[in-house]
Amino acid sequence: MAATLQGKRVAFLATDGVEEVEYVQPRQAVEQAGATAELVSIKPGKITSFDHLDPSTTYEVDVGAADADPDRYDALVLPGGVANPDLLRTDPDAVRFVRSFFDAGKPVGVICHGPWTLVEADVVRGRRMTSWPSLRTDLVNAGADWVDEPVVTDNGLVSSRKPDDLPAFCAKIVEEFAEGRH
Numbered sequence: 001m002a003a004t005l006q007g008k009r010v011a012f013l014a015t016d017g018v019e020e021v022e023y024v025q026p027r028q029a030v031e032q033a034g035a036t037a038e039l040v041s042i043k044p045g046k047i048t049s050f051d052h053l054d055p056s057t058t059y060e061v062d063v064g065a066a067d068a069d070p071d072r073y074d075a076l077v078l079p080g081g082v083a084n085p086d087l088l089r090t091d092p093d094a095v096r097f098v099r100s101f102f103d104a105g106k107p108v109g110v111i112c113h114g115p116w117t118l119v120e121a122d123v124v125r126g127r128r129m130t131s132w133p134s135l136r137t138d139l140v141n142a143g144a145d146w147v148d149e150p151v152v153t154d155n156g157l158v159s160s161r162k163p164d165d166l167p168a169f170c171a172k173i174v175e176e177f178a179e180g181r182h
Contacts, residue, residue: 004178005035008074013040013065013094013117017083020049020056021163022111026077029170030177038062038073042091050081065093070100075177080112080132089120099123105181107156109173111166115139115159128152129159156182 010030014023027037041047041061049056076098078085088094094117101108102123110118115131116138118124125143130152139146150165151158151172158176160169176182 004174005030005033008035008177009072010035010037010075010077010177011040011068011070011073011097012037012077012079013088013097014047014049014059014079014081014084015041015043015087016048017081017087018047018049018079019081019084019112019163020051021166022079022081022114023049023059025166026079026109026111026170026173029174030075030077033174033178035074035177040065040068040097042066042088042094050083065091065097068093068097070097070104070106073101073106074180075107075109075173076101077173078108078110078114078117080110080114082113085113085116088117095121105156107158107173107176107179107182109158109160109169109176111160111169112162115144118142127157128154129157130161131159132161 039062046058099121112132119142128145136146151168
């Protein structure tokens, strides 16, 4: 990938239980495109990623959600995993952080179970999007137009279903993040 994100900062909001590949591959994609990536979390120190249901790797947190300034970032990625977004959506600082990107029109990428946090932030109403199939009812009830497609883009929001869709998801977030505010 060309350095299309040179000078941009991308926040990755995650906590324990984040799906390993859904954190690592998008982060590699934005960094290879020239962006600086930072891990924002509700937990200080380190978080543990998972490979499906098995603990995998630990990652150092760059900044806590309570202290993270959304104005410092050009874009946001919400990786999935089942536990990760379930924990994030119960944290007021994480929800505030997510909502601020939508309020500012900044691009957001979300995959798998990640949209649970978007539902809590009340930012999916009227948006066309996808997710892991089990979130369909939650998203529809929150006002989203849910579709079963590998990658869906709606006014700067890039959503994807699962790890198998990562190549298309990573390419699309780089493209949308390069475009900037929507």
